[in-house]
Amino acid sequence: MTPPIPAPLKVSVAQMQPVPHDLPATLRIVVSAARKAAAEGSRLIAFPEMYLTPDTYETLETLREAALVVERGDLDPLLQVSAETGIHIVVGFFERDGNQTYNTAALIGPQGLIGLHHKRHLPLMPGDCFVDIPEDTSVPIFDTDIGRIGLAICYEIRFPEVTRTLALEGADIIVLPAAWPEQARILPDLFSTVRANENLVYFMAPNRNDAACGMPFIGNSHIIDPLGNTLVRAGAEDGIFTAEIDIARARNKSLIREPGVFEVHPFRDRLPATYRL
Numbered sequence: 001m002t003p004p005i006p007a008p009l010k011v012s013v014a015q016m017q018p019v020p021h022d023l024p025a026t027l028r029i030v031v032s033a034a035r036k037a038a039a040e041g042s043r044l045i046a047f048p049e050m051y052l053t054p055d056t057y058e059t060l061e062t063l064r065e066a067a068l069v070v071e072r073g074d075l076d077p078l079l080q081v082s083a084e085t086g087i088h089i090v091v092g093f094f095e096r097d098g099n100q101t102y103n104t105a106a107l108i109g110p111q112g113l114i115g116l117h118h119k120r121h122l123p124l125m126p127g128d129c130f131v132d133i134p135e136d137t138s139v140p141i142f143d144t145d146i147g148r149i150g151l152a153i154c155y156e157i158r159f160p161e162v163t164r165t166l167a168l169e170g171a172d173i174i175v176l177p178a179a180w181p182e183q184a185r186i187l188p189d190l191f192s193t194v195r196a197n198e199n200l201v202y203f204m205a206p207n208r209n210d211a212a213c214g215m216p217f218i219g220n221s222h223i224i225d226p227l228g229n230t231l232v233r234a235g236a237e238d239g240i241f242t243a244e245i246d247i248a249r250a251r252n253k254s255l256i257r258e259p260g261v262f263e264v265h266p267f268r269d270r271l272p273a274t275y276r277l
Contacts, residue, residue: 005248006146011044011173012037012242013206013221015234018054020210023066023074026052030091031081037240038085043146045089045240048208048221049154049177050103050127052093056213060101060130067096068104075106075113082108088144090206092153092177100132105151105177107142115142117151121159126213128155139169147172147247150201154178157191157205160198161277167199168267172250174199178207181215188220197228200266201250209236226250 014033019025030047037045057063068074078089088109095104095116103119117140122128141150150166150173157163157176166174174195180187188205196203202225209219219236223243231243253267 008244008246009146010042010242010244012042012240013204013223014045014047014240015209015219015221016238017210018051020055027077031077033240034081034087034089035085038087042242045087046175046204046206047091048206049092049179051091057127063094063130064096064101067094067101069096078108079112083110086110090175103128103131105153107149109144119153121156123155139165141166141169141171150174152176157187163195163199167201171201172247173202175204178205179217180207182218192224193228196224200226200253202245
């Protein structure tokens with residue numbers, strides 16, 4: 001059952017440099033930013049990919065040593081601030097789960113940990129070259145009291161099937177934590193707009209603005225509306241960037257200029273039997 005449509009609400013992307021080799025310090029940044037955003041009326045704040053584990057890892061062993069273990073309570077400070085303020089949090093990190101290691105995005109809400117998404121599309125890049133592809137193929141979409149939230153991570157924006165699947169499963173908001181360098185500028189500049197517009201969803205992409213392995217990330221975190229309009233876009237500076245959204249707009253999958261004369265129904269008019277994936 002589709003959850004009820006909440007009133008217009010504020011959502012935020014956080015672009016703040018984490019503290020390498022110091023998880024407690026980085027967690028304090030997240031907690032402080034979440035409190036500030038909540039105090040200003042935001043219901044969701046999203047942080048970049050690998051944000052809680054931003055270090056340089058030269059081996060699987062060093063990555064696993066730094067990786068978070070959710071069952072150990074490593075996310076407890078974030079669960080606590082969400083419970084206290086009512087804000088939802090999306091944040092990325094490397095995760096160790098038994099013998100498996102993942103590039104993970106967590107969705108946290110006032111009632112606790114809502115869900116995890118393990119990155120499935122892994123480029124040959126530092127960090128990702130050591131992690132596992134998860135066996136789970138379920139759609140990472142989660143019902144919350146602010147709408148249906150779908151998760152993807154960074155490189156997965158290059159696969160239109162990912163965001164389309166989330167949209168077909170009813171996502172109102174797609175959150176894609178990222179770590180984009182200058183060489184990937186086309187992704188925040190163009191791909192995000194297309195993914196939002198072709199799926200008629202809100203698209204949030206918090207991007208890192210620090211550096212790793214000698215490669216600086218470009219920031220440029222943003223929130224795009226279902227028509228492809230940029231609601232907020234950061235530069236390279238630290239900050240919390242907030243926009244007001246209306247979930248009802250993401251649930252309207254028709255574009256009607258003049259009823260009965262000029263109508264476009266991108267989801268109703270799909271022809272899956274003719275597609276080859």
